[in-house]
Amino acid sequence: MAPTTPTLSGAALARLHTALSLAAFSSALALACALHYRRIVKNAVAGYPAEWFPSVSATIGDWYPERSVFQLLIALNSGPRFALLLLAYHLDRPAHPARARLLLATGALRTLACGGWVFVTSSDGHDVHDVLMLTYIVLNVPWMWAGLGAAGRRARPGARRFWLSLVPMVYFFVQHKVHRVPGAYTRYAFFEWGLILLDILYDATPIAHLSDTGVQVPRNNVRLPPRAPPRIIPRLTARPTPPARSPPAPLAPPAPLAAEIVDILPSTAERQPAHSTRALAAFASDVYTAYIAWTLLTALPATLFYFSIWKLALVGTELATLATLSPLLLRVPAIRTWIRSRSARAACTAVGLLALGAYTRPSVLERLAAVMLGVTAVCLRLAGEWDAGSAYDALVFVLGLAVSATAKHLYDGNNPLWPILDADSRAHSTLLALGALALTSQLSRPPSCPYTSPLAPPVPPTQSWLRPALALGALLYGLHERLSDPATLVAWAWDGRAPHPHVHAPLTLLAKSADGPARIALTRAPPNVPAHPALFFLIALSAVPLVRASGWPAYVAGLAHAAGLAACAPHIIHNASAAARARGAARVFGVAWAVWIVLVFVGTFTVAYAFVPGAWVFRERTDLVLAAQMLLLAPSFSWRTLLPLRPSHRHLPPAPPLPAPARAHTLTLLALLLAASFSVPLARPPPAPRPAQTHARSRLFRAGIWTVHFGLDNAGRDSQRAMRDLVRGLELDVVGLLETDLFRPVFGNRDLTRVMARELGFYVDIGPGPNKHTWGAALLSKFPILVSTHHLLPSPDGELAPAIEAVLDVYGVNVTTIVAHNGQEETPLDRELQAKALAQIMDASPYPVLFLGYVVTKPHAPRPAPYEIMTTDGRMHDIDGEDFDRWCEYIFYRGLYRTAYARVSRGAITDTELQVGQFAVPRAGARVPSEHDTHEMRYLRAWKEDMHQDHWFPPQYYGNAHEGGVDGHYYHVFNTPLYYKLPPGADI
Incomplete structure (x- = not known):
């Protein structure tokens, strides 16, 4: 049997083209906003704050390094662009030769015009830049008209939105240029960026088209006759390739070789990559959604206690913590069924994003109300995910915490999406836009996506529910209190010398990253490490130096505590999920969040007891609060493994396996987070301390x-x-x-x-x-x-x-x-x-x-x-x-x-x-x-x-x-x- 020939998928080529295009514009926007925000939003009419969102031209063409990064990525994109044009030409030529030639010609001219306005910016030559941009838009008319016939219905919505977006864009441009209205250019910029995005998405339609036809491009491993260029051999997965007009004889390989090439090309189902772009996008969107959830959960206490610390007493806003009890709504069967649907989870995510948009509201009470609404939605969504029993959802929840902690480290101890930050932070709009993209990705996810998890099987009602619920509540508070910011454990150990909160905080993220490999071990490696009592002893014993010691001994113990707590988290969520399916999700997740509420208040009373009647009982007793958490966690571990010949967790079903790409995606994400956190001292070194x-x-x-x-x-x-x-x-x-x-x-x-x-x-x-x-x-x-x-x-x-x-x-x-x-x-x-x-x-x-x-x-x-x-x-x-x-x-x-x-x-x-x-x-x-x-x-x-x-x-x-x-x-x-x-x- 002939050896398998490596192949290059046409759909993969289209995905690469789309990814490079999106990366070019998004990286330029991110860099420009981070480095030159005030300059790129300023125009001839007004500046910040009247103008607060940059145009495409100002973003990509005025400043280093965003200009260079953008131009580099666009240059790299030219190869896939021309390859796709040739590929589309060869596919369409047998049936529609005239349309194929029109697409090739307009596509090539359109690509050259794009290169023109990219590399000749408005700063270099304003008129040349505008003419090339106008040429590019005009060429879109024949390009999209001809493309509608080739791509079919898939391309119609994108083309329609593209041309409709021109109307408000032109209107706001006139308001800016002719009437000189402050703020009009910002509105124009939104439609301009929308036009860019719609253009990229329209050009992404070949992904589905090429996937349907199963087109493969053989690489140089296949030996062809001399001077015979490789042929693009379409093969339909549903039926053999129909006869087409014969190509010239000198260009055709011998029949046996052609048959061999066709035979070794796998079908669409066989060649579906385990780590496809679609799977990666799904994973990224799920983790980002978990980050949104952690952002709201950590914002709730910080927002409501504004009133308490100004009054130095309980003032009633503390009742906002009851928003986390929204899982009690799952007691209604219709709601429990509804929350398992994709549309319900997307709706909850959308509510969370809208709640975070309340950072623009001047009233603290309004922002608190919005955060309460967002927490209500995300806690309901989390309950729905955990109730479904997916090991993947448990992993993503903890990864969202890692992203949140890294974001805080990169943003000087604040989560850049918190409503307590004002618009001057400049991060809200970008991060909310990413949230909208994550939401769109979730809504458009096909059933074949590896991260579309089926429901776990039901569990017999003999499964206990109270102990898993209490353990989940203790876990949620422990993750929130000690792992939601990488500098927290440093502060617990700080004695004026070492470790340093600004230098060694990334070590906490490194320890917490043990969750990824541990989650993989949970589904692959016996024994069940995250449920073993040895892990509980690590967590419990390492908590003692956090209270009793200081300096490096306390911090090293804190690192072990962080690693253990993160490692056991998916297992504890799995326990609670099984209990929810056996005895009811409302009671399990409702009790868990009630435990979180109690621990939030009790943990505060250890220092704020003087202003709360009866709170003196908890005065300076952080040790007891930690001990209580350890006791609540203990029943979740497999203590029977310490006894010979006694099975453990007889009534607990094993955790379902993770989707195949999850392991690689998890480890890649953790590596990126660690690289980002450790690069902070290098990328942003503080100035040398010296007086004036x-x-x-x-x-x-x-x-x-x-x-x-x-x-x-x-x-x-x-x-x-x-x-x-x-x-x-x-x-x-x-x-x-x-x-x-x-x-x-x-x-x-x-x-x-x-x-x-x-x-x-x-x-x-x-x-x-x-x-x-x-x-x-x-x-x-x-x-x-x-x-x-x-x-x-x-x-x-x-x-x-x-x-x-x-x-x-x-x-x-x-x-x-x-x-x-x-x-x-x-x-x-x-x-x-x-x-x-x-x-x-x-x-x-x-x-x-x-x-x-x-x-x-x-x-x-x-x-x-x-x-x-x-x-x-x-x-x-x-x-x-x-x-x-x-x-x-x-x-x-x-x-x-x-x-x-x-x-x-x-x-x-x-x-x-x-x-x-x-x-x-x-x-x-x-x-x-x-x-x-x-x-x-x-x-x-x-x-x-x-x-x-x-x-x-x-x-x-x-x-x-x-x-x-x-x-x-x-x-x-x-x-x-x-x-x-x-x-x-x-x-x-």
Whole structure:
């Protein structure tokens, strides 16, 4: 028997052409929006925000590297384009020679015109570019007219939409060009991009046409007679090839060879590739849909707790978590049957996408309502998928979490699709468009797609339902709390030294990627590894160091915990799926999400107990919350495997096999995610931390203290970038931030230091982590942090108070800097004990000391109030003891020369002002002499003009609430910074 000859499918060639076309335009759009957004949306009429979506020409032709990437991909696409033209010509020529010649001629001219307007951009030659573009569109008339006869009904809808789209596109172009209406060009751009997409999809119709005819192109492995070019031999799979006009004799191979070639070409069914483009698109769309689900699930607590943290109490919006109980609707048989259909799942996905589109709404309540609706839909869809019993759906759910975590890592700790981000993030429209493409892919998926999973068989009602339901709820919360952001486990282990949250977070993603191979092991490799008790012991025992240890030992244990939790996830979902088919999906998935709700609140009460009646029971008991999760997970493991001759899971059917392409697609996706996460430090290295040049010249540094209220501004939006702008505008060198521990579900597992550290160049200490039960404190410094120690201040009556004690190398001088958040007004004993602890730390330091903290006291309040304790026992000076209008934020110092002090209004970012002090550092080896440390020398007040310009604060922040300032920030209370002369002879 002759050896099998490798072949090239004509349909595969068409798919390659479509993929390259889509990749060229989508990559250009993504790169242009990421690198030159404001420039590409600006036109001769208006710019951002009136114009906010770029035209095709601006995207592909104006800037590097998007222009080069686009042109490269289009050039690569020319080969498949001309090959398809020749292939279509040979197919159509026997029956319709005139039409075949017309298609070949117009197709070739159309392709050359496309190359013309691609490589001669509007920036190179505006008129030439427009003429070639117009030629391309005009050539589409004969191209599509002739193509309708060749492709049949498949091409008609695409052609119709293409020509109908020209009408609104021309209208908006006239509005822009003639009437100069701001925003019209953005609407024109939408139709222009739609025209491009419709054009590509129309050219993709040969995929189905070539698949129907079973056309194959033999490659060079087949030895043909000399000078005889390879023939394209059509063969219909349903019947033999009908006789056609005979080709010229010199071009025909000998009959035996031709017969051999036809015989070795497999039929369409036999040659269906296991990893086809269609299967890959289906896999990508399913994973993206799971990412949408995780986006909504993680957005729900972060959105609703805006109200709770501003009121510091339960206010009723917490009932929004009940949206996750939508699987209870499956108790209605009609709904349970409906949700298993493709249209129902697509409808739920569409609702989720619409909910995420609520980021444009200014009202926090409106955004919360939209997120509730989206969560209701996605939880119902997830219940339908899990009820169907597909192993593939369980895998995709966990892969969606990996995509969500990677997206957060790439986007500085925020999910770019969250409604708490505003339109300035520029990511929503692109990601929602990708969601629409994923939805379209799911709706158009043929029944033959390997990812169209059949329903699993029913399970006898003897199967238990409560334990799998409880385990699923514990799993959902564990994945949400500890694995939804790769930096969370770093924060749990952070002790001021290592590991680093911005550098080592990708290791969490690497550990979590064990899910892919584990899911493959679940369906292929005995024994059933994800159900083995050894995996449970790994998960449970590795959770102990997360609470009891710190540093690298805790983080390594956290990596093992992440790997185990991700590995067992599909198995636990499979258990719950079997229980749902046996005893009812409503009760199983309803109870699971009820467990998630309980754990969300209980996990929050470990630190927020002071504001909830009865919540003191959970005070600082994260260990018990973790232990409860482990106990709920335990029954899902096959404990009978530890006993000889005893079968395990007698009533649990085996997990159904994964579709054939799933293994390769899963491993490829995980490899891409890991490559993306590890490339972040290389692709976006932070600038080297250094103070402003004027500060270094005069040995000055500016330090600020700011209570940032969990990174949510007055409008319920993430405030990282607004904080960055103010810190940059005031040229701060050292910043203490309070209320920053957001590594818990109710705050979105966010890191408030990422943006400032990366864009402004700061060394960072994120302070005690979530397992330390504080509201959080963080230190950012443009000076090296030599040593950092975390303290939990005495708190017998109230919340634990965090403190960071760090030694900074400031122009060669060691300066002890302390950032602390003390107790509330309701706990006077706590405040007294905490003040004494801080005074001891400050008094013991042999270096100059700077204190930046939240201290609930009035200036000059006597003992037991903290003010006198800290200033007297700690041997500290108030930055300005004559400022009596303070309550919670204070700056104290010793061994430094204070030269300026300012209070800056909060704007819309938080509920507390930013206080800033400017200090001069004595030269290395010098100290502030006692004669310079008197009250008289320290209060040599001065006007700004009396000081050197290096000491001046930025002038743009002069103003008031009605005019002046920047983004609502201005010097208030004194309406100007206060300046102080250096004592005569100060050695700086």
